[in-house]
Amino acid sequence: MVIKKSDEASRANQNPGDASFSDEMLKLAQCLMPVPPTAKVKRLIDSSAVEAKLSEVAWKAYDSVVGLANQTTNSVYGNRRVAQGLGTSLDLMLRWQRFNSAVTGALFAAIWPAVGLPTGSEVAAVRADIRELREELRAALAEAETNEDYARELHEAVRHSIVNEHDVADQVRKSSTRQVSVWTGWAGGEHMEIKDVGN
Amino acid sequence: MSAISEVASFWMEGAMRTIDAFRNGFGTTMDDPEPATPSRVIYESGLVRLRHYAARGDTRHRVPLLLIYSLIKRPFILDLRRGRSVIEHLVSNGFEVYLIDWIPPTASDKWRGFDAYVNEDIANAVRAVQIHSGVEQISILGYCFGALLGLMYTALHGDNVKNLVSLCIPLDTSSRDLPIENLTAAMSARSAEMIADMYGNAPAWMIFSAFNTLQPTHHLLDKFVGAYRSSSRPGFIETFRLFERWLHSDVPMAGQIFVETSAMWRDNSLIKGEMKVGDTFVDLKRIAAPLLNVIGDFDDIVNPRSSKPLPELVSSADKRNLHYPTSHMGAAVSSDSLKKLWPQISGWLAERDN
Numbered sequence: 001m002v003i004k005k006s007d008e009a010s011r012a013n014q015n016p017g018d019a020s021f022s023d024e025m026l027k028l029a030q031c032l033m034p035v036p037p038t039a040k041v042k043r044l045i046d047s048s049a050v051e052a053k054l055s056e057v058a059w060k061a062y063d064s065v066v067g068l069a070n071q072t073t074n075s076v077y078g079n080r081r082v083a084q085g086l087g088t089s090l091d092l093m094l095r096w097q098r099f100n101s102a103v104t105g106a107l108f109a110a111i112w113p114a115v116g117l118p119t120g121s122e123v124a125a126v127r128a129d130i131r132e133l134r135e136e137l138r139a140a141l142a143e144a145e146t147n148e149d150y151a152r153e154l155h156e157a158v159r160h161s162i163v164n165e166h167d168v169a170d171q172v173r174k175s176s177t178r179q180v181s182v183w184t185g186w187a188g189g190e191h192m193e194i195k196d197v198g199n
Numbered sequence: 200m201s202a203i204s205e206v207a208s209f210w211m212e213g214a215m216r217t218i219d220a221f222r223n224g225f226g227t228t229m230d231d232p233e234p235a236t237p238s239r240v241i242y243e244s245g246l247v248r249l250r251h252y253a254a255r256g257d258t259r260h261r262v263p264l265l266l267i268y269s270l271i272k273r274p275f276i277l278d279l280r281r282g283r284s285v286i287e288h289l290v291s292n293g294f295e296v297y298l299i300d301w302i303p304p305t306a307s308d309k310w311r312g313f314d315a316y317v318n319e320d321i322a323n324a325v326r327a328v329q330i331h332s333g334v335e336q337i338s339i340l341g342y343c344f345g346a347l348l349g350l351m352y353t354a355l356h357g358d359n360v361k362n363l364v365s366l367c368i369p370l371d372t373s374s375r376d377l378p379i380e381n382l383t384a385a386m387s388a389r390s391a392e393m394i395a396d397m398y399g400n401a402p403a404w405m406i407f408s409a410f411n412t413l414q415p416t417h418h419l420l421d422k423f424v425g426a427y428r429s430s431s432r433p434g435f436i437e438t439f440r441l442f443e444r445w446l447h448s449d450v451p452m453a454g455q456i457f458v459e460t461s462a463m464w465r466d467n468s469l470i471k472g473e474m475k476v477g478d479t480f481v482d483l484k485r486i487a488a489p490l491l492n493v494i495g496d497f498d499d500i501v502n503p504r505s506s507k508p509l510p511e512l513v514s515s516a517d518k519r520n521l522h523y524p525t526s527h528m529g530a531a532v533s534s535d536s537l538k539k540l541w542p543q544i545s546g547w548l549a550e551r552d553n
Contacts (some may be wrong), residue, residue: 062424077378077413080385087385094393101397131310138319155335165543 202427209423212440214529216447221453225403226273226448227303228350232441233283235274238298242327246308246453247320248300249327252286255518258293259550260297262361263332265325266298267345267352270316270456271406273448274300277342277533282434285531292545296485297328299345301450308398309454313351315479321352325359336361338548342531343367343501344460347469350509351486354481362551363486364544366493369501372464377502383464391461395454399456403449442532470512489517489533491547493530493540500527 076082105120112119202458223229242249252263254260268274277298278286289296299321304311328337341349346368353360375381394401411418422443429435451528452460470473474481475507492509495501503522523540530536 002531059428066416066421070414073413073415074378078376078381080375080381082386083381086382087387087390091387091393092391094390094397098393098397127307127310130307155329 201374205430206427208425209426210420213423213443217441220407220447220449221404225407227403229245229448230276231448232279232444235278235281236286236290240300241297241331242324243302244323245315246302246304246311247321247324248302249324250300251300251331252290252298254293254295255291255395256293258518258549260293260295260549261334262338262548262552263295263297263334264289264338264340264548265327265328266296267321267339267341267349268299268549269342269344270301270348271343271403271449271452272445274298274463275449276442276445276528278531279445280434280438283532283537284439288541289545291544292448292549294545294548295332297324297331299324303450304400304453306399309395311346311453312455312459314337315453317348317351317355321348321415322356325352325356328520329359333476335359338362338364338551340364340366341368342546343369343527350475350483350486351469351476351481353486354483355476355479355485357485357487360488362489364489364493364548365506365509366492366544367495367498367501367530368492368506368509369464371470371505371507372467373504374504376504377499379500380502380505382409382413383461386461386465388458388462391458395458398451398454400451400528401457403451407447407449407454410500418458438473440448442528472509481494482515483512485513489551490515491519491521491544493523493544495525495527495530496522497524498527521547523539 109119205286220229237250238250239547240248241251262524266274268277274288277479278284280288286296286298301434325337327341329335336359336552339348339349341352341364346365347370349363350365350368351371371381372384394405394460398405426436426439429439463469463474466473469481470483472480472484492506494503494506496503498506507520510520521540521543523536525533525536525540525544532542
C-alpha cells in the first residue's frame with residue numbers, strides 16, 4: 001500500500017501517536033496477509049471443478065438437513081401420545097367453536113326474522129324435507145323397477161344394437177323424466193324408443 | 200438468476216397459489232387446466248359427471264374401462280398434460296375410457312354417504328357406460344379412495360364388473376406406521392360428527408391443511424428447491440405448476456361419507472365384513488371378478504401394507520398384487536410409471552378383454 005507523504009505529514013501533525021500506531025498495524029497486516037483473503041478465495045473457487053465439488057457438498061448437506069427434518073416430523077406425528085394430544089385438541093377446539101356458534105346464533109336469532117331472513121333451523125328443516133323426498137323417490141323407483149322390469153328390456157335391446165353415442169347423449173339430456181326412465185328403469189314418463197338408441 | 204432468488208420466486212408463486220385457494224374455495228370453484236385428452240360428457244346426475252374418452256389406434260378393446268377417482272381432489276391429475284397422462288395412455292392403447300368426474304358436494308349434499316355414492320352415483324354411471332358402450336360387463340379402475348368405492352360397488356353389484364383394478368387402496372387400517380394413519384386413528388367419532396354438524400361437509404381447506412401439515416418441510420421448502428434443481432429438465436416446470444395446481448384442488452367431502460369413512464378406518468370395519476352400505480353388509484368375498492391390486496412401494500399416503508391384503512379377502516380365482524417402486528402420486532404422474540407401470544396395467548386389462 002502506498003501512503004502519500006503529504007497525508008502522512010498532516011496525520012502526524014494532527015495526532016502523532018495515532019499515526020505511528022496505524023502504520024505499525026498496517027505493516028503487521030501486510031506481513032501476515034500479503035494477499036487479501038477474498039482475492040485468494042476467489043482465485044480458488046474460480047476453478048470450475050472446485051465449484052462443482054462445493055455445489056455437490058452443499059446439496060448433500062441440504063439433503064441431509066431436509067431428511068433429518070422429515071424424519072423428526074414423522075417421528076413426532078407417528079408418536080401415539082402426540083396423535084392422542086392432537087385428537088383431544090381438535091375435539092376441544094371444535095367444541096369451543098360450536099359453543100361460540102351457539103352463543104352467536106342465540107344472540108342473532110331474534111334479529112334474522114325481523115329483517116326477513118330465514119333462520120338456520122328453518123333452512124335445516126327444508127333440507128330434511130328434501131332428503132325425505134329423495135328417499136321416497138328412491139323407494140318408488142325401486143318399486144317401479146321391480147314391477148315393470150323396464151331396465152332389463154332396455155339392456156336386452158342394447159345388447160343387440162350398436163349404440164349411436166350422439167343419440168344417447170341427446171336422449172339423456174332431453175328431459176329428466178326420460179333420464180330417470182333410462183337409468184333406473186322407472187317408466188314414470190314417456191318411454192324411450194328402442195329404435196332411437198341403436199342404428 | 201442465483202439459486203436463492205430462483206427458489207424464492209418458486210416459493211412466492213406457491214404462497215400466492217395457497218392464498219388464492221383459501222380465498223376462492225379450492226377445487227370447488229376453480230377451473231381445471233386444459234385437458235390433454237378430449238372428452239365428452241355423456242351423462243350427469245346426482246354428483247356424477249361421466250366423461251367419455253374415445254379409444255384411438257388400431258387395436259380396439261371390447262370391454263370399456265370406468266375410472267373412479269378420489270372424492271377429495273379434482274381428477275385432472277389423470278390427464279395432466281400430453282405425455283404425462285394416464286388417460287392418454289389408456290385411450291391410445293385402444294380402451295374406451297369413462298371417467299367419473301365427481302361434482303363437488305354443496306351444503307344440500309351433506310347427507311350423502313357411501314350408500315348414495317356407491318348404490319346411486321356409481322350404479323347410475325355404470326349403467327350409463329353399459330348403455331353407451333353396448334357392453335354389459337365393464338372394467339373398473341379405482342384410485343385411492345376411488346378404489347375403495349369401486350371395491351364396494353363390485354362387492355355389491357358384482358354382475359356388472361368384468362375386471363377390477365385397484366390402485367393404492369387404503370384398505371387395512373390396522374397398521375399405524377405412517378403419520379397419517381396414526382392421526383386418522385386419533386380422531387374421535389365425536390370430532391368427525393362435530394365437523395359434519397358444524398360445517399355440513401368436511402371443508403376443502405381442512406382437508407388441504409391436514410395433508411400439508413403432515414409434511415411441513417416438503418410443502419414449505421423442499422418442493423420449491425426440488426423445482427429449482429430440476430428446472431433444466433425439459434417440461435419439468437410446466438408439470439410442476441400443473442401438479443401444484445392439482446395439489447390445491449381439494450374439494451369438500453360430503454358430511455355423511457366423511458363420518459362413515461372416519462368410522463370405517465377407525466374400526467377397520469371393511470375388511471372385518473362389518474361395514475354396511477345402505478342396508479347391506481359389504482362382503483368382499485362376493486367379489487369374483489379378476490383383480491389387479493397395484494401397490495406403490497414408496498407410498499407415503501396409503502401404506503403399502505394397507506393395500507396388500509386385498510387379494511386374500513376376495514374370492515376371485517384370478518387375482519394378484521402388482522408392486523411398483525413409486526409414491527402415491529408418482530403412480531399417476533411420474534414418467535417412469537407411465538413408461539413401465541401403466542403398460543403392465545393396460546396389458547393386464549387387454550389380456551382379460553374377452
